[in-house]
Amino acid sequence: MIIDFLYFQLLIVILVVMLFASMFRILREYERGVIFLLGRFYKIKGPGFIILIPFVQQMVRVDLRIITMDVPSQDLISRDNVTVRVNAVLYFRVLDPQKAIINIENFLEATSQLAQTTMRSVLGQHELDEILSARDTLNADLQRILDQSTDNWGIKVTAVEIKHVDLDESMIRAIARQAEAERSRRAKVIHATGELEASKQLLEAARMLGQQPEAIQLRYLQTLTEITNDNSKIIVFPLPMDLGKLLQPIIEPAAAPKDPQSPSEIT
Structure with missing residues (x-):
């Protein structure tokens, strides 16, 4: 006992x-x-x-600390009917513990599911080019929508960042061909613009040289000095531009054929 x-x-x-x-x-x-x-x-x-x-x-x-949540990869179809796979990261914190415990059963799981569905619905309204290039705008839209939806849960969504956008191999090749064609178009435009500017400059130079005939001869002599070097065995003689006119009276009679029926030969 x-x-x-x-x-x-x-x-x-x-x-x-x-x-x-x-x-x-x-x-x-x-x-x-x-x-x-x-x-x-x-x-x-x-x-x-x-x-x-x-x-x-x-x-x-x-x-109450900021929670970092990885949003799993989601398969979605963009507005231009391209299938992509996107994942993101979500940053949020609890502002009102009372609402986070009373208004929602599991605020972590609920926030994760809401982020997945919101990402599919928002990104599906944009084209592929916007998803790839306008990430800052899409991140801001996702953050605003999620913050409004979780306000009744006492949760503040501070940031949403899209991490990876995975494309099909055929789509990657198509984008590469599009980029190559765009570069080729820009090269042709730049080349044509250069030709136009060069022609304008040449036209202006011709007008200036035409005002002073002596300038043409000086430019001609300068060109000869540029194409002649010390080791060359070729001697270049400058000829006047109107040499053909001076020799024309001599060349034309010699080149004219003789007429066999001329009166001088008959007599």
Whole structure:
């Protein structure tokens, strides 16, 4: 009997120690405790040392730090009927612990599912070129929509960043051909623009040289100095531009054929 009584007392002591131990909680600086009194919301406590009434009050811890959540890859069809695979990263934090615990069963799972469906619906309204080039605008739209949707859960979405956009191999080759054609078009336009500017400059130079005939001869002599070097055995003689006119009276009579029926030969 005495041994049984001692065991009973020891059991009572252990239960009392455990009861007192469950009364005291310590919350870190980034934690808050949502307190329920007999199942009803009582208040939010923390951080620091708090005391709970056993069997009467219950506490749920809530982390207030920014949570980084990886949004799984989603298959979607863009507005121009191109199948792409997109994943993103989501940054959010709990602003109101009461709403995060009472208004939603599991705010982490709910936020993840909402981010996946929102990303599919928003990106599906844009073409592939916009998804690849206008990521800043798409990130801002996703952040705004998610922030409005999670406001009733006491959650603030701080940022959404699209990480990867995976395309089919055939689509990658098509984009490469499009980029190559675009570069070829730009090269042709640049070449044509250069030819137009050069022709304008040549026309202006011809007008200026035409005003001073001596300038043409000087330009001609300068060209000869540029094409002649010390090791060359070719001697270049400058000829006047009107040499053909000077030799024309001599060349034309010699080149004219003789008429056999002329009166001088008959006599």
